[in-house]
Amino acid sequence: MLASIQQINSRQTNFLIFIVCTLMMLAAAYMEHVMKMIPCSLCITQRGFVVLTGVLALIAAIHNPASGGRRVYAILGIVSPILGACFAGRQLWLQSLPEDQVPACGPGLAYIFEEFPFMEAFKLLLQGDGNCAHVDKILGLSLAAWTFIAFIGLALVNLYQLLRKDDKLA
Template sequence: MFSALHQINSRQLNLLIFVACTAMMLAAAYMEHVLKMIPCSLCITQRGFVVLTGVLGLVAAIHNPATTGRRAYALLGIISPILGACFAGRQLWLQSLPEDQVPACGPGLSYIFEVFPFMEALKLLLQGDGNCAHVDKIFGLSLAAWTLIAFIGLALVNLFQLVRKDNKLA
């Protein structure tokens, strides 16, 4: 895989990151609005990190900086999917719990943000609840597992961007 990455320059690779994240968000929108799969709080948190990673890729592609800037974008592009992977991992952990150990389901997000102070609402959002233990599978894996795999891939591509030698193709 990495040998194929050597053939494209940093701008193209950052654009590829943006396109991958856009595809992930389109798939999430399709699952939510067409398949009626309601996202839990951890799913929404993971979406935030997908968007952040994609925006970083787009900005890096537009900016197309020299080595130092490329490495700075790549470092941020590693941190974002790693944080997203933490939330996907938490969701996988919740999904692996026996039914009697799954935390109770909480109120909806709009209610949480209306009633609780922002920091407490954010804490509730980030820790997840019983809704996050629901498993929807696609091709034999849960959505959280697929998202974790995607975050790992995005982090690896950004790691490649961080350590690669300058590629002056354009």
């Protein structure tokens, strides 16, 4: 199996990362629009990092740079999902709080961006509120847990990209 993994070049790996991120966003859209699961502010922040990770991977796949450029893309591809994992971790922490310690629910996202200065609205978005403590489970884990696992997986694949031996440009 290791031999078959090594046959996949960095361009193909980056395209695979892009596909995974696209599937994650399609699943999020399905849950929001079909299953009527309203995303909280931390969910939206995590979506932003999924999109950023996917876009970086797509650019890397299209650009297909030499060794130094591949390392830069890999480093960016590690940082983005690690930051996303931090927000997923914060949501997991909020979900683990006893009910009496959950922060109060805040106003809707549209209201926040209409009424608050951008930086204050952005800060509120990143902190999360009581809405973020709601737990929706799929296959026994919360969505935040699945997203956390996905971010760690994406970071590990990018770490592999960073540490792998140079492959032929394809």
